[in-house]
Amino acid sequence: MHKIATTIVDWNAIREDFPILREQAHGHPLIYFDSAATSQKPRAVIDTLRRYYERENANVHRGLHTLSSRATEAYEKSRQRVAEYIGAASADEIIFTRGTTESINLVAQAWGGKFIRDGDVILLTVMEHHSNLVPWQLLAERTGARLRFVPVLDDGTLDLEQLPSLLTSEVKLFAFTHISNSLGTINPVAELCVKAHAIGALTLVDAAQSVGHLPINVRELGCDFLAFSGHKMCGPTGIGALYGRAEILDSMPPWHGGGEMIVSVTLEKSAFKKAPHRFEAGTPNIAGAIGLAAAIDYIERIGRPAIFEHDSQLAHYAAERLAELPGMHILGPREQRGALVGFVMDAAHPHDLTTFADQYGLALRGGHHCNQPLMRRFGVSGTTRASFYFYNTTEEIDRMIEILRDAVRFFS
Amino acid sequence: MIPEIEELYQEVILDHSRRPRNFGELADAAVRVHGDNPACGDEIHLGVKFDASGGLEDIKFTGHGCAISQASASLMTMKLKGKSRAEVTEMLRAFHDLVTDEISEAPKTLGDLRVMKGVRKFPQRVKCAMLPWRAVEQALEQGAGEASVSTEPA
Numbered sequence: 407m408h409k410i411a412t413t414i415v416d417w418n419a420i421r422e423d424f425p426i427l428r429e430q431a432h433g434h435p436l437i438y439f440d441s442a443a444t445s446q447k448p449r450a451v452i453d454t455l456r457r458y459y460e461r462e463n464a465n466v467h468r469g470l471h472t473l474s475s476r477a478t479e480a481y482e483k484s485r486q487r488v489a490e491y492i493g494a495a496s497a498d499e500i501i502f503t504r505g506t507t508e509s510i511n512l513v514a515q516a517w518g519g520k521f522i523r524d525g526d527v528i529l530l531t532v533m534e535h536h537s538n539l540v541p542w543q544l545l546a547e548r549t550g551a552r553l554r555f556v557p558v559l560d561d562g563t564l565d566l567e568q569l570p571s572l573l574t575s576e577v578k579l580f581a582f583t584h585i586s587n588s589l590g591t592i593n594p595v596a597e598l599c600v601k602a603h604a605i606g607a608l609t610l611v612d613a614a615q616s617v618g619h620l621p622i623n624v625r626e627l628g629c630d631f632l633a634f635s636g637h638k639m640c641g642p643t644g645i646g647a648l649y650g651r652a653e654i655l656d657s658m659p660p661w662h663g664g665g666e667m668i669v670s671v672t673l674e675k676s677a678f679k680k681a682p683h684r685f686e687a688g689t690p691n692i693a694g695a696i697g698l699a700a701a702i703d704y705i706e707r708i709g710r711p712a713i714f715e716h717d718s719q720l721a722h723y724a725a726e727r728l729a730e731l732p733g734m735h736i737l738g739p740r741e742q743r744g745a746l747v748g749f750v751m752d753a754a755h756p757h758d759l760t761t762f763a764d765q766y767g768l769a770l771r772g773g774h775h776c777n778q779p780l781m782r783r784f785g786v787s788g789t790t791r792a793s794f795y796f797y798n799t800t801e802e803i804d805r806m807i808e809i810l811r812d813a814v815r816f817f818s
Numbered sequence: 819m820i821p822e823i824e825e826l827y828q829e830v831i832l833d834h835s836r837r838p839r840n841f842g843e844l845a846d847a848a849v850r851v852h853g854d855n856p857a858c859g860d861e862i863h864l865g866v867k868f869d870a871s872g873g874l875e876d877i878k879f880t881g882h883g884c885a886i887s888q889a890s891a892s893l894m895t896m897k898l899k900g901k902s903r904a905e906v907t908e909m910l911r912a913f914h915d916l917v918t919d920e921i922s923e924a925p926k927t928l929g930d931l932r933v934m935k936g937v938r939k940f941p942q943r944v945k946c947a948m949l950p951w952r953a954v955e956q957a958l959e960q961g962a963g964e965a966s967v968s969t970e971p972a
Contacts, residue, residue, distance in 0.1 A: 432820070432822070540868075588941070754885070755842060755883065756858070756884075756886035757858055757884040757886075757943070757946065758884050758885045758886070761823075761826070761940060761942075761943065762823060762827075765820045765822055765823050766820070772858070773857065773858050773859070774858070774859055778859075781859065787858065787859025787860065787861070787882065787883075788858055788859045816823070816832075817826070817827075817832065817885065
């Protein structure tokens with residue numbers, strides 16, 4: 407099905423699905439190159455949210471009335487949809503969260519709190535987003551565990567030659583990003599999972615930058631946990647998911663207490679539901695989950711192989727064109743790049759560049775991208791990032807080059 | 819060129835960002851303040867020497883950052899050198915008002931600093947312009963030794 411889609415996608419028609427792309431910024435047509443921060447939303451998702459609030463809104467899992475049944479059914483169907491989308495064996499392996507950050511914190515607190523002891527090691531990489539670093543620092547502080555890091559090479563890839571000396575028997579979890587949000591590096595997830603499992607460690611994959619861009623099957627990747635956000639893949643903000651292998655989720659205690667996650671409660675103690683509901687205390691983001699399922703439907707209609715091909719082409723074209731500019735330093739690997747390019751220009755600081763670009767309707771991101779240790783690794787305080795999605799075009803990239811060329815002239 | 823860009827990045831600002839004045843270590847500084855803007859990684863290291871009455875006898879800075887923060891630091895050091903404590907405090911208040919739009923007419927006492935007025939149209943950039951001023955404020959408060967200041971309170 408996906409293979410057929412690659413040949414018939416009309417990318418210009420797809421732009422029509424995104425109302426916001428008709429917006430102007432400072433009197434110029436909007437060029438949105440910040441999808442790695444958050445993607446734009448197609449009308450199908452926006453309409454789904456409205457329809458939910460107009461026709462289905464009620465609380466889930468407790469009301470016996472019609473609307474509550476509708477809401478519950480739609481919410482649980484969304485969980486099933488997420489499970490299928492990432493190749494999970496069962497919907498019970500999908501916990502709805504606020505996003506990647508909350509998913510990782512859930513693992514750090516519920517799993518880490520029970521299984522991590524003084525002297526254990528959590529292995530991370532130097533390219534992790536703060537969301538896959540700070541929760542582990544907090545866990546290490548609480549438990550006496552230590553953190554170790556796989557270094558990053560000058561070309562923006564992981565220094566895999568160091569893995570054997572880092573992946574020792576003290577390592578209980580190897581948590582790493584699928585695609586770097588600053589470098590665009592695509593990490594070899596399946597290979598890393600095999601190596602971690604060989605020494606008995608579990609694996610957690612931060613899929614924030616990959617889940618909307620390329621096909622993902624958790625059973626083929628072999629990861630134990632996978633965390634992602636809905637809003638970077640055409641879905642609403644405030645919804646995301648954690649995939650956890652069933653037997654691992656079943657071994658984990660709750661992390662938030664409250665309604666929805668209990669079987670019975672006395673004044674002294676409570677009995678908890680099984681996963682995933684054990685981990686979803688309180689009224690969940692029902693509309694968000696349903697909106698996320700609508701985003702999945704939308705993405706699947708185009709097909710992830712086609713999206714990946716399109717996004718990669720844009721990123722490679724952008725890297726190629728950016729290299730034409732004077733004093734340009736592009737971060738990250740030349741081959742195998744995710745849908746973004748991070749760069750530093752001698753002529754101007756990232757914040758000056760992004761302020762300049764914004765006046766021409768071009769939305770770039772400047773700063774450390776929640777990657778301060780990685781910025782230090784490359785000896786910069788920040789970069790400028792152009793990130794793409796399937797609604798972007800090569801013409802927009804050409805326009806970016808013109809604007810940046812003007813910026814070089816202006817600031818030099 | 820777009821008017822807002824030209825207003826923000828006036829020629830004077832670009833000139834000071836390319837060739838910052840009073841840039842370097844102040845060997846006999848009484849107080850050194852390290853200012854940083856964690857949101858963007860910009861840093862300024864300010865050295866201040868006081869005269870007998872507590873005024874700013876000499877002031878120099880090093881660091882790195884965007885054109886706005888570098889030009890602001892350069893212009894500030896030029897303006898504040900030789901000023902009394904009271905004058906510095908007054909200038910600080912006036913400059914803050916200038917870049918946050920709390921005044922319609924910039925006071926003449928600000929002199930060259932008035933070129934920074936364009937910042938008020940870019941609220942995300944106010945911290946860049948204020949970073950060196952936060953550092954000098956801290957220097958006055960501290961009086962001696964080392965101190966640090968951040969645009970994001972911890």
